[in-house]
């Protein structure tokens with residue numbers, strides 16, 4: 026039965042493939058990504074979402090087809106086995122065609138398949154003496170034709186290209202690519218305004234003989250095609266979702282490396298990394314082409330990007346191992362022989378005195394034949410390798426020392442730095458154990474993750490937070506891997522994935538920030554290349570706090586000084602908590618109440634200890650505390666207000682303090698933390714801003730603030746008459762029917778606990794089951810630049826400590 030491609034939108038305006046761009050991208054799909062009809066349909070969806078017309082799609086043979094073809098080559102002398110295997114191959118291919126194509130389309134491919142199978146059958150008579158490579162080529166040819174037909178039927182026109190008509194290898198020059206001829210060919214073969222489906226793995230020589238590009242040759246085909254096409258991006262869609270800091274099947278603390286420096290990626294390939302292959306990166310070095318490794322099983326995940334990056338990516342360290350190596354020792358290597366060995370067998374290591382080479386076992390037979398033919402006497406030894414790979418890692422003393430520490434008490438045969446400086450190599454005369462590989466990984470990477478830090482809001486508090494950042498980063502091991510990567514104000518943002526120099530952050534922001542909108546910010550955040558991203562919201566903006574839902578959905582952690590989200594509607598607040606729990610995002614809000622005072626932590630600790638909060642009361646506004654402590658009638662109230670504003674205690678608009686809104690929000694945040702469900706409007710609130718000052722801009726309000734003076738002078742007089750003082754008090758208490766909550770101006774006795782605070786201090790009285798007759802009191806400065814910025818730093822350190830011990834399970838579909 027023909028399978029359907031789901032959700033294909035034929036409406037031109039919605040078809041993502043309609044946007045034709047001048048640049049070409051190359052997408053390569055490996056065999057396991059194209060293993061069966063369901064996989065191919067998934068690939069079609071990926072192409073719809075990620076490709077555009079004129080892009081090149083490079084394909085491997087479907088599933089295990091190449092293995093089946095190899096088996097046929099081997100069983101040519103066994104008629105019965107050969108016939109069974111050939112029938113199976115034909116049936117498998119025919120099944121794919123019938124499942125995916127309508128009758129007309131299927132008929133053409135089935136006819137071709139029959140002819141190809143007949144060719145294989147005929148060639149078996151002379152044991153494929155001349156046609157081994159022609160037979161192997163069928164895997165990719167069938168795969169390309171099938172995908173082109175499925176795309177043409179369901180998405181857009183697609184043109185299958187036989188790479189043998191394009192990629193010409195020079196048999197007189199070690200089968201190097203004839204670049205000029207291949208470039209001319211690719212231009213001639215590609216068709217405009219469609220997708221070009223290109224066979225991986227195969228090429229031809231000048232005589233037209235089929236040649237293959239070796240193990241994992243399709244990746245190489247993709248990067249060669251990208252080079253010839255001057256493409257911008259190559260994506261290797263495979264069955265793993267990126268390159269890891271070690272093989273995740275062996276090291277379960279391995280981290281995905283989101284960005285890999287070109288030279289480091291090349292070194293990993295050279296040393297036998299299972300995802301990146303030795304040749305793959307070679308064609309990319311001359312152009313600035315980005316290579317991505319992504320999973321076709323989880324296309325929404327960001328994979329690994331390979332390119333030219335700055336310091337953060339360059340600091341990545343990984344561990345690779347290879348148990349399938351052979352060391353060849355000889356005193357007879359001459360320059361010419363070594364040159365040949367280098368070109369043909371990709372040695373992993375060559376001794377400085379030219380008396381030994383280490384090569385992969387896959388080249389062993391060929392290499393040994395070659396040396397015998399040269400009459401060179403040699404001896405061989407199986408060896409294994411554990412390598413620490415990173416940008417110029419051989420020159421990084423601390424990594425070298427850690428690696429050596431991990432190797433202590435092992436019978437290591439040799440320890441050297443690679444000649445390019447990008448790896449440290451430890452060779453052993455036996456297989457490397459899983460324990461040792463884990464130990465090395467843990468020692469050299471410290472299992473640390475890169476944490477990106479974005480700061481939104483660079484005002485009164487944001488600037489102070491930023492000023493304190495360099496010293497914090499230098500001082501605290503917990504912040505070792507924190508990188509400032511984004512700064513934003515209401516209209517401009519500076520994002521630099523390579524990191525923003527913290528000591529010059531404000532200057533860089535002035536120079537380089539660009540206008541942005543939330544959509545752009547979210548787009549960048551959705552693709553950030555860090556293990557964790559922390560956003561510190563030091564804005565007063567409700568509109569900005571509305572983005573938290575999207576942040577949490579993307580697993581981004583938020584530290585808020587902004588009180589809007591914490592005091593939003595019950596529905597919105599609960600949705601945030603649910604999403605955050607679902608995605609593992611952390612949300613730290615310590616400074617939203619009491620600035621740096623640990624009142625939020627105290628409530629959490631009490632609840633964790635099994636206590637219950639019965640009452641919360643106190644002075645929650647630093648501004649109002651400062652104003653009413655200092656207001657004795659000698660200065661007008663409006664003058665004191667101006668003073669509080671200048672000291673950085675007030676909200677950006679001081680009416681948010683005077684109206685009681687700021688205190689109302691804080692009481693709501695604490696009540697919610699204590700486990701109660703209520704809305705802001707459930708808290709009775711006394712507004713001290715007269716109607717005449719409500720509708721004005723902040724500047725207009727400040728210009729007319731003297732209109733407040735008479736009201737507050739009267740209130741002070743009233744308090745004095747009662748031998749008391751004015752205080753703006755928040756009160757929340759549990760009742761039999763639920764709770765009672767209000768914030769407002771009170772006249773308190775002069776010896777009341779709330780009446781004798783240092784100006785600007787907050788006081789929080791927590792009455793709980795454990796602290797009933799003698800409530801728990803937390804008191805201290807509750808507003809201001811230093812304490813608030815300090816509180817935010819405290820949240821950052823606590824968060825980073827938690828993230829350091831967070832374990833992320835690696836999902837592996839297998840490594841092809």
Ligand SMILES: NC(=O)C1=CN([C@@H]2O[C@H](COP(=O)(O)OP(=O)(O)OC[C@H]3O[C@@H](n4cnc5c(N)ncnc54)[C@H](OP(=O)(O)O)[C@@H]3O)[C@@H](O)[C@H]2O)C=CC1
Nearest residue numbers: 482483484485486514515563564565566586587677808809
């Ligand atoms: N003062 C204190 O003691 C305490 C303050 N807080 C909270 O800290 C926050 C910041 O206060 P403060 O520094 O005094 O405020 P400021 O007005 O001095 O600075 C606010 C900053 O936020 C930016 N901003 C405003 N809207 C947005 C937006 N939509 N997107 C991105 N950036 C935006 C502003 O950018 P632009 O310049 O472009 O407008 C500015 O850089 C407030 O939420 C406050 O409640 C919390 C505890 C204590």
Ligand SMILES: N[C@@H](CC=O)C(=O)O
Nearest residue numbers: 646647648675676808
């Ligand atoms: N404006 C606020 C600042 C802290 O939240 C206050 O005065 O308390």
